[in-house]
Amino acid sequence: ACGSNAADKKEDKAGNSEDGLKIAIVTSPSGVDDGNFNEDNYNGILKFIENNPTATVKSVKEPTGDPAAAVQAVADIVADYDVIVTPGFQFAGVSSIAVENPDKIFIMNDTEPAPVDGQTEFDNIYAMNFAEQESGFFAGMAAALETKTNKVAVVNGIAYPSNVNYQFGFESGVNYANKVYGKSVELVELSGYAGTDVTGADVGGNYAGSFADEATGKVIGNALIKQGVDILFVAAGGTGNGVFTAAKEAKNDVKVIGVDVDQYDDGSNGSENIVLTSAVKFMAMNIEKSLNSVADGSFKGGNVVLYADTESTGFIKEEGRHQLSEDTLNKLNEAYELVKDGTIVPASNFNGNTPEEFPGL
Amino acid sequence: MSKDKKKTSLSYRLFWPIRNEKWQPITIPVVSILVSFIVAAIVILLLGKNPIQAFYNLFQGAGIFPKATYAGYKSLLTDFLSLLDAMTPLVFASLAVAVALRAGLFNIGVSGQMLFSGFLATIIVGYSGLDAIIAKPLVLLIGMVAGGLMGGLVGWLKYKFNIHEVVTTIMLNYIAQYVISFFIHMYYIDPVSRQSKYITEAARLTLVNVEFANLKMDIPLGFILAIVVAIFIKFLLDKTVVGLEIKAVGSNRDAAKYTGIKVGSNMVLAMIISGGLAGLAGVTYYLGDFASIQPKVLTSIGFDSIAVALLGNSHPIGIIFSSFLVSIIDQGSTYMSSQAGIRQEIASVIIGLILLFSACGAYVKHKVSRLKEKEVDRKDSES
Amino acid sequence: MSDYIVEMKQITKRFPGIVANDDVSIGIKKGEIFALLGENGAGKSTLMSILSGMYEPDEGEIYIRGEKVQISSPNHAANLNIGMVHQHFKLVEDYSITENIILGVEPISKFAGLFPYVGIRNANRKVEELSKNFGLEVDPTKKIADLTVSMQQRVEILKVLYREAEILIFDEPTAVLTPQEIEFLLGIIEGLRNSGKTIILITHKLEEIKKVADRCAVLNKGKLIDVLDVKTTSVNLMAQLMVGREVNFESEKAPAEFKEEVLKVEQLTVKNEDGFEVVKDVSFTIHSGEIFAIAGVADNGQVEIADAIAGLTKASGGKIFLNGQDITNDSIRNRTESGISYIPEDRQRFGLFLDFDLSTNIGSKQYYKKPFSNKGILNKQEFDQFGSQMIDKYDIRSGQGIKTQVRSMSGGNQQKAIIAREIELQSPLMIFVQPTRGVDIGAIENIHKMMIEQRDQGKAILLVSLELDEIMNVADTIGVIYNGQLQKVASSESLTTNEVGEYMMGAKHE
Amino acid sequence: MDTIIIDGLSFALPLFIMAIGGIYSEKSGVTNLALEGFQGFGAFIGAMSAVLIANASGAAIEDMFYVALLFAMIGGMGFSMIHAVLSIKFKANQVISGVVINILALALTTFLTTQINALVFGAASDKFRLGVSERFTIDGLANIPVIGAVFTDVYPFEVIIIVIAIFAWYVLYKTKFGLRLRASGENPQSVDAAGVNVYKIRFSAVLISGMLSGLAGMCFAYSISAQFSSGIYMGYGFLAIAALIFGNWRILPTLAACLLFGFAKSGGMFIAQAMALPSSFTDLFMILPYVLTLLLLIFFSKSNRAPRALGEIYDKGKR
């Protein structure tokens, strides 16, 4: 959540500079100031502009969140930019615009481009996905190692692959801690909120069914806390705010683990903070990287999944931004290396592993 | 002294169109639109941006003025057609509000009626694989019937049980939202988009990506219908027995009853027509502009249409113009925000301002008629 | 200083398309009853609205007790001890009598010495006292909605007295009252004068003026014609000044020729909303060529009989035949079609669409038929043409002709529009409920003439009226109602006014 | 089971106070569809003031609870001025004015939130983050079976609302202002004839509705997410209107309607959880309050009646 002023300055410059890279970011209704997913992507662009001062960025908000409208919004502006960044699954359909505009470059995050006439990879689309299960895994471990009640839970928005990945990763992490460190931590699920993934399979978990329903988030949070859960992994966008509030109001040492970006600031509760740590994907860094490749001409289209081996997934361990114990932190760091070198492969939505059975367990 | 006179006569002439009662239904909205653009311009100036450019961008984005560059397969024409596409449901929805209003009823359930009819048409026709020639008319029919039924229910509950239509429509909005969300989740979900599965092209009321002269256009079939229906509604209200009865019920229920008009059935009828129009809005929205339904989301069109209807003086032709204007601002706002670097919310603020100022139309009229009286007085005393 | 308590000098008030008061100057002496007389729309109500602060005059000056004032609001008027009893009562139906009276001048008590609240109980007592002092007994806790019209009027008068008004304006106070109530009210008014108050009385009834007023101003089309000393002026002269021609008080009519039976009511019973029988077992017949009048004190079921025949209320028992056909359960529309015209009692509520223009209102009983419409399509021209004809034929006066919004027309002209519409239906049965309420004498004469004309053309007419004079004047047959039952049905020649009065009061039965 | 009561109350009471605001406005004769906008704008001003004051004074945001409530009331009142001026002074159509205000509130507050955050904190965040509200439990009373839940985990604002509601009841039904206000909605001419300024009465009534709605909005903001964002516009303003119509424009029956909504809502959630059905079914239970309302209205609506002059533009000249 920094540097929007800088952004304004950049926008001001837009009028004069003719030669710089023209970048647009088109986002979901929550916009680039959501302090979360979108903002992290945006920050990547701003970082790039810092080093390439002739480049400019404009942010555009698509107000409905409907995939068709999302594509339309991109189509409306595509002519005026060189690079379009679209964070969010609802922009998958932008591939058709990419085909029609081969001279433009598209950077997608959190989705693969929708097939166009059977084609799934495009020269001018760089689609990145992250191995959320890895970040989730660390969250699960942290939760299992820090819980006092031995009950933990994960709350999600909608069972999109990214969310299911987080969930399965989290469950993998809990099971790992149980097995390796002799814990007996229980995963709590409210049966009314089981999720259904994109193939229609029941994946369990606690899904609010929306990323923007704070009230339901709070209800779920309260219900879980009532069942004795003291650490909640919250991967639910705006719905997550409700869970945070429930945890804050509970006052009996309930902690949450943030998601996607460092959510420590969201956790402040008077003199305390409820955020244990955050399971993150380093999106800004990767956005910046791909913009660099555009700038230096090395850009290559393709659909990639980014893992810990490129430092793209992980958790927050900076001093003062987490509340993990020394011991837990060490154990997480050990596990991180194992994940990085492929010894541990936590379950994801579609990698064939399950939270109960995955390499490294 | 003579200078003074000149001044009055100049301002007199300048304001003549507002003074002339015949033109007031047109001049007053136009003036309020101008005023609101001026106020919006001041806001934009305060933000340190150039209002003229911003407005120009707005109209560019909406497909009224040409953009500097166009991406592949796009042109002014394609943008303009998208504008009409987006405007179509708004016209229907505003007509729905207007018809109910004429009968003295306040339909704030347009969104729910849209959702219900859109949903029914989607599951009955949208997934059926019927040929376009059958599917498209069928979609319209189902939309009208479904919306009409839901509207009729509101009217009937009012007539039979004296349940205020505002409550009924609010409750039905929620009920439709949740129940349809349930059915979508249970049976029609597209697991990827988390919306209802996309409908077949054949059932769609917008012909998408029609290639023509190296352009890809979305052709809103519903738009023509919207214009025809607006004219028909005008005719219905102004020139027919049914229209007179509806207006009579709206004007004075007791007198209508005494005149021999069946008040109850006219209320139900007005709500059926209103609901039917909302249904058309629903199908042109969910099966036209879009091709699937987001669960648990009510479109804001249903509420915007109340204001649009009133901006159009509850008059069908006025509604075409007011929806056109509001759609321009709506559609152009993305482009404006990307070009001028002005937040999109400014567009909503402009819409709000326009409506705000036109809401004062009655006051302007009142003031003007006062002025006129005084003018007459002065002339009288002079002569 | 003049001896006038109120002086209005050169008052002019304009409304769009009309000058309601044109350079009117009048002076009113303390302690007199000053009457205002004039045709409908002559500007009486407007002039008094100006005096009571409802309107501001465009030109002219007002002096109260010799001091020049600009009366800017009713409140200001009240401070000058001016109070107006409006023709259309300004009462909150849901409130009790006391609440209505104290509205605006509420006495405040304190709860626990801290929380102020409206001291209803004290006020009740004060209102009761006041009402006794002036002979206007009311139960202060009763709701307005449960009161008869005359009771509501008492409340209006009490309202003014509660504010200690010295100058009281009555706008057509008698239009809605029964003869007995009128008698009573005039007594009250005289009593008020005798206790030193100044009274301004607007009325269309010359005999009332003759009876109580000291002086009388005559207005015509906004202009002051003359101020007369009532004692020395004949009723005929007053009427002549007001209408601008000679007026016949006794309607001339040829002897009735009854032909076939048109309406037959058999053992009709009607219940009101609370399930109470307001019409009990009423039977009568009306023939072609007959004016049948129902006489009675207000609220004795006469309006319900008319409503039941027209279909506005359901009959809970009995049968209604029109031209031999049973119409008891027909819809309103069907009854209109089978041949019923109906002039309702409450013209603004039932008779008119105030926001529609005059021509639409005049055509509103025939719009669904040729030539007003064809296959569901309206013919606007026909409406306008018909409207214009009616304006001429019935002398309906308004600012903008057929395009006038009916709301802006004076009460009397609104009534004329309804009468025109209903008579032109040419129905075999015409029901007139209080057709001349609030209508000036010239117009009354016309209405009576028209009724008789219709009768002579073979229509059957049911007249419901509270005015005994009117009934004695035009009716061929009189049915007297009391407490929902017909006490007596007889030809008008065989009854005297006194007899009818006695039946009306329930003092005499068959 | 307790959750039903606890959550039900914390939802019903803000709804109730907003509905009371609606009653004031509508009883005075001004149709008020703008409640939704008032509550959102009020919450915006409340949250913004809390954040700014905390920032300026260095106080903790957690301690700004009452400041937020106070400013929310002021903010709601200020914003309601638009409705008052438009529909009373400018004689605008009250329905259009209400709808416009809702549109404007959403647009303005989302816009201003980011703008102010960017200006003051250098970060264009789309929300104002507040501290969570303390909740308290009255120990003795909380142990009573069933009823005890009423005294468990109570938000301070619930108490404030009840106090204000009682006061509002007293003002509306016992004072001269209330007497005049209700008369203005029934027959403004009579009020005018009594020498009372109808415009002033209606003006104050609309401002009161803005004030109470602002309070309600702030309470929602605290009880749901302890922050202000555009998520505050959830249609509760319309629900409050439904409640007051259901309650026949009277305060006590409206309370009953709000409690019905609150308990049916939390009850629906509870049943959905307790029955352990797949998540899609949750939606079905969510319709409970609305279906119940309709069913109840079928039985209780016969004698309902809106204030006679509701929605009528009062014009002195018109009789």
Ligand SMILES: Nc1ncnc2c1ncn2[C@@H]1O[C@H](COP(=O)(O)OP(=O)(O)OP(=O)(O)O)[C@@H](O)[C@H]1O
């Ligand atoms: N507020 C108004 N706006 C427009 N015209 C009005 C208004 N008030 C009165 N008029 C017109 O002024 C004229 C005088 O009306 P006024 O009510 O004073 O008549 P009146 O003498 O009381 O008649 P009536 O005997 O029918 O009561 C009428 O033609 C009426 O149409």
Ligand SMILES: Nc1ncnc2c1ncn2[C@@H]1O[C@H](COP(=O)(O)OP(=O)(O)OP(=O)(O)O)[C@@H](O)[C@H]1O
């Ligand atoms: N909206 C309006 N526009 C114009 N004039 C109006 C309007 N409302 C009322 N008036 C005027 O107010 C006056 C009062 O009308 P109202 O019917 O109350 O009593 P009235 O004129 O005394 O009629 P009557 O005595 O015949 O019943 C009328 O003259 C009418 O012209």
Ligand SMILES: [Mg+2]
């Ligand atoms: Mg009059």
Ligand SMILES: [Mg+2]
């Ligand atoms: Mg009169």
